[in-house]
Amino acid sequence: MTFFEKLEKAQKDKNSLVCVGLDTDIEKIPKHLLTEKDPIFSFNKAIIDATKDFASTYKPNIPFYAAQGNEGLDSLKRTVEYLHTLDIPVIVDAKRNDIGNTAELYARELFGNFGFDAMTVNPYMGEDSVRPFLAHADKGIFILTKTSNPGSKDFQDLIFEGKPLYQHVVEKSLSWDVNGNAGFVVGATAPEQLLEVRTLAPKSTFLIPGIGAQGGDIQATMKNGLREDGLGLIINSSRGIIYASSGEDFTEKAKEETLKLRDEINRYRNV
Amino acid sequence: MTFFEKLEKAQKDKNSLVCVGLDTDIEKIPKHLLTEKDPIFSFNKAIIDATKDFASTYKPNIPFYAAQGNEGLDSLKRTVEYLHTLDIPVIVDAKRNDIGNTAELYARELFGNFGFDAMTVNPYMGEDSVRPFLAHADKGIFILTKTSNPGSKDFQDLIFEGKPLYQHVVEKSLSWDVNGNAGFVVGATAPEQLLEVRTLAPKSTFLIPGIGAQGGDIQATMKNGLREDGLGLIINSSRGIIYASSGEDFTEKAKEETLKLRDEINRYRNV
Numbered sequence: 001m002t003f004f005e006k007l008e009k010a011q012k013d014k015n016s017l018v019c020v021g022l023d024t025d026i027e028k029i030p031k032h033l034l035t036e037k038d039p040i041f042s043f044n045k046a047i048i049d050a051t052k053d054f055a056s057t058y059k060p061n062i063p064f065y066a067a068q069g070n071e072g073l074d075s076l077k078r079t080v081e082y083l084h085t086l087d088i089p090v091i092v093d094a095k096r097n098d099i100g101n102t103a104e105l106y107a108r109e110l111f112g113n114f115g116f117d118a119m120t121v122n123p124y125m126g127e128d129s130v131r132p133f134l135a136h137a138d139k140g141i142f143i144l145t146k147t148s149n150p151g152s153k154d155f156q157d158l159i160f161e162g163k164p165l166y167q168h169v170v171e172k173s174l175s176w177d178v179n180g181n182a183g184f185v186v187g188a189t190a191p192e193q194l195l196e197v198r199t200l201a202p203k204s205t206f207l208i209p210g211i212g213a214q215g216g217d218i219q220a221t222m223k224n225g226l227r228e229d230g231l232g233l234i235i236n237s238s239r240g241i242i243y244a245s246s247g248e249d250f251t252e253k254a255k256e257e258t259l260k261l262r263d264e265i266n267r268y269r270n271v
Numbered sequence: 272m273t274f275f276e277k278l279e280k281a282q283k284d285k286n287s288l289v290c291v292g293l294d295t296d297i298e299k300i301p302k303h304l305l306t307e308k309d310p311i312f313s314f315n316k317a318i319i320d321a322t323k324d325f326a327s328t329y330k331p332n333i334p335f336y337a338a339q340g341n342e343g344l345d346s347l348k349r350t351v352e353y354l355h356t357l358d359i360p361v362i363v364d365a366k367r368n369d370i371g372n373t374a375e376l377y378a379r380e381l382f383g384n385f386g387f388d389a390m391t392v393n394p395y396m397g398e399d400s401v402r403p404f405l406a407h408a409d410k411g412i413f414i415l416t417k418t419s420n421p422g423s424k425d426f427q428d429l430i431f432e433g434k435p436l437y438q439h440v441v442e443k444s445l446s447w448d449v450n451g452n453a454g455f456v457v458g459a460t461a462p463e464q465l466l467e468v469r470t471l472a473p474k475s476t477f478l479i480p481g482i483g484a485q486g487g488d489i490q491a492t493m494k495n496g497l498r499e500d501g502l503g504l505i506i507n508s509s510r511g512i513i514y515a516s517s518g519e520d521f522t523e524k525a526k527e528e529t530l531k532l533r534d535e536i537n538r539y540r541n542v
Contacts, residue, residue, distance in 0.1 A: 023373075063369060063376035069384050070341040097366050097393055098334060099420040102294075105334035113340050122368055124395040124415060126422025144395060149370040151397025154443055155436060160429035165436065172425055 003117040003140035004181065004205060006089040010056035011231055016262040017269075019091070019207070020051055020254075021238025022060040022079065026068060028243055030250050040068070040075035045082055047242050050251035051258040058083055059207075059236055061093040062110075080115050089117040091207065091234070095144065096133075097122035103132035111139055118142060120185055120207070123169050130176055137179035140205070145169050145197055148187025148210030166193065170200045183207055186225070188216025188235070195224035205232050211261070212240030218261075222268030230269045237261055274388040274411035275452065275476060277360040281327035282502055287533040288540075290362065290478070291322050291525075292509025293331040293350065297339060299514055301521050311339070311346035316353055318513050321522035322529040329354055330478075330507055332364040333381075351386050360388040362478065362505070366415065367404075368393035374403035382410055389413060391456055391478070394440050401447055408450035411476070416440050416468055419458025419481030437464065441471045454478060457496070459487025459506070466495035476503050482532070483511030489532075493539030501540045508532055 001009070011017055022044055026034075029043040036042040048058065060079060065072035083090045096106040096119065110116050118140030121133050133141045146156050146166040156166040173182050184201060186194050188210035197206065206225055210216035218235075225233050241261070244253035272280070282288055293315055297305075300314040307313040319329065331350060336343035354361045367377040367390065381387045389411030392404050404412045417427050417437040427437040444453050455472060457465050459481035468477065477496055481487035489506075496504050512532070515524035 061369075061373060063367075063373055063380060067376040067379040067384070069380075070344060073341060073344075095368050095393075096334075097368070098332075099418075099422065102332060102334055105338040108338040109334060109340075113338070122366075122393050122395050124393050124426060125418050125420060126425030126427070128420050128422040130422075147370075147396050149396060149399050151370065151399040151401075154397030155395060155439065156397070158429075158431040158436065158439060160431050160436075165426060165429065165431075168426060168429060 002138045002181065003089055006117065007057060007140070007205070007234070008231055010088060014054060014056050015266065016054050016056050017231070017233050017235050017265050018055045018258055018262045019057045019059050019234045019236040020047065020055045020241050020258065021236045022047070022058055022242065023064050023238040024242065025064055028246070030246055030248065032248060038075050038078065040065070040072065041078045044075070044079040046251050047254050048083065048086070050255040051241065052086055052088065054255070054258045054262045057089050057091060057234060059091040059093050061238070077114055084115065091118040091120070091140065091142065092116040093120050095120050095122045097125055097129050099125060099128045100132060103129055107133060107136055111136055120144065123173065127172070127176060130173060134176060134179060134182060137181055139181060140183050141181055142183040142185050142207045143169065143173045144185045146186055146190050146193040148189045148214050148216065152187065152190070167196060167200060170197055174201060185209065188221045189214055191217060191220035191224045194221060198225055202227070205234065207234045207236065209236045211235055212237045218264055219268060222265060226269065235261070235265055273409045273452065274360055277388060278328055278411070278476070278505070279502055281359060285325060285327050286537065287325050287327050288502070288504050288506050288536050289326045289529055289533045290328045290330050290505045290507040291318065291326045291512050291529065292507045293318070293329055293513065294335050294509040295513065296335055299517070301517055301519065303519060309346050309349065311336070311343065312349045315346070315350040317522050318525050319354060319357070321526040322512065323357060323359065325529045325533045328360050328362060328505060330362040330364050332509070348385055355386065362389040362411065362413065363387040364391050366391050366393045368396055368400050370396060370399045371403060374400055378404060378407055382407055391415065394444065398443070398447060401444060405447060405450060405453060408452055410452060411454050412452055413454040413456050413478045414440065414444045415456045417457055417461050417464040419460040419485050419487065423458065423461070438467060438471060441468055445472060456480065459492045460485055462488060462491035462495050465492060469496055473498070476505065478505045478507065480507045482506055483508045489535055490539060493536060497540065506532070506536055
């Protein structure tokens with residue numbers, strides 16, 4: 001199965017568009033886990049076990065692991081392997097970008113070594129920096145468009161020939177998407193731009209960061225972003241779920257927050 | 272010393288603007304090295320020993336190492352450590368990009384764990400994705416502007432208020448550069464754009480890929496890119512040097528090519 005087939009199966013089976021962002025920081029996990037052999041993996045596994053019935057996918061953010069050196073990367077690899085034993089597709093937030101054969105080496109790192117099912121890609125370098133990733137037809141390639149941070153206005157909103165840069169990114173990316181495996185990253189903090197991206201890409205799946213800590217609005221996101229079939233969105237929450245509590249009850253709180261987010265999202269779907 | 276101080280000292284001491292790109296691929300190194308304990312490090316060390324009197328800096332491209340997993344990353348770490356025993360500053364080509372605390376984690380990976388002196392950064396996400404890197408005042412931060420690949424025309428050349436995107440990137444980046452440690456990546460394949468970037472950033476240092484295999488012209492690069500003081504450029508060559516021969520004579524050939532490039536560059540400097 002391709003990433004998008006796995007994703008939609010999981011979204012339907014669990015009736016959930018929620019993605020749990022595994023931005024796991026050794027300094028923020030509950031202190032009682034620090035005596036474990038691999039505290040980062042132990043934390044991730046506990047979070048996954050608590051939330052897996054209500055989350056359709058997980059998104060580790062690779063710098064959180066890379067900052068811990070090879071040991072952190074090993075914890076990440078174990079996390080991906082564990083998710084795969086549960087048949088859960090995994091997206092890596094890596095925002096990689098390079099051209100041709102060098103892009104292919106990043107694909108080898110992330111798809112080959114780690115086994116991720118999807119990744120995020122930065123489009124600034126253009127066609128020959130995006131196509132090598134899209135060539136992995138069974139993987140999901142989420143291209144940054146209008147991101148959720150304040151600085152997204154600096155370049156992404158600049159208007160060229162009547163359209164902001166992020167819309168050019170969507171249009172050109174779709175023209176390169178011969179395998180139908182391009183998705184887009186669109187911040188929940190920009191609901192009007194989300195509507196514009198949905199208009200340009202009615203059939204695509206969007207990865208939506210910015211819910212929760214960053215202040216994105218769920219109702220506006222659903223209204224403007226949902227695909228006609230009630231899918232087409234991956235709504236990510238990281239800190240709001242994984243750090244809902246820093247005590248012994250962190251798994252219960254994470255479960256509660258995931259369920260709450262799933263149900264709040266589903267209020268705006270016909271499900 | 273800051274990166275730029277180290278760099279200029281090395282450029283003056285060796286009378287060389289050459290940077291050797293360590294795009295080391297296990298499949299392309301001479302076969303007789305494969306019996307070594309760490310073939311990638313052995314290759315890099317041999318290349319460094321052969322070229323160090325004529326190259327002022329080295330630029331490993333991190334995906335070449337990451338594609339080999341933790342073992343590859345260990346070879347990279349050894350390479351950086353070896354270059355530091357020789358007092359040579361090292362730039363990592365990583366094209367990283369993320370915001371705020373997440374960007375800081377990439378800085379911890381590359382500056383903290385590996386000890387790199389400078390890195391490349393993709394500006395697509397704007398101010399809060401560039402400033403966290405610039406905050407490392409002793410490090411060099413090379414921001415992508417007009418890159419050397421064909422796809423650079425797709426977005427970087429789009430015109431907003433009479434100026435292409437890459438020029439907006441230069442202007443905004445300079446306005447964020449409170450520590451004076453921003454540099455720019457400008458492809459040798461775009462000499463006219465290089466002149467425009469030099470006009471906007473007369474005091475900055477540019478990292479120039481695209482010489483050699485990618486067809487960049489040295490004369491035009493020097494004419495349009497050289498800073499008034501005869502410095503301000505880091506001219507990278509990767510494959511043209513490190514794979515000049517695939518036989519037992521690979522170090523001699525690498526040395527020859529480095530010396531040749533240094534001297535060709537110096538013909539267009541007043542040195």
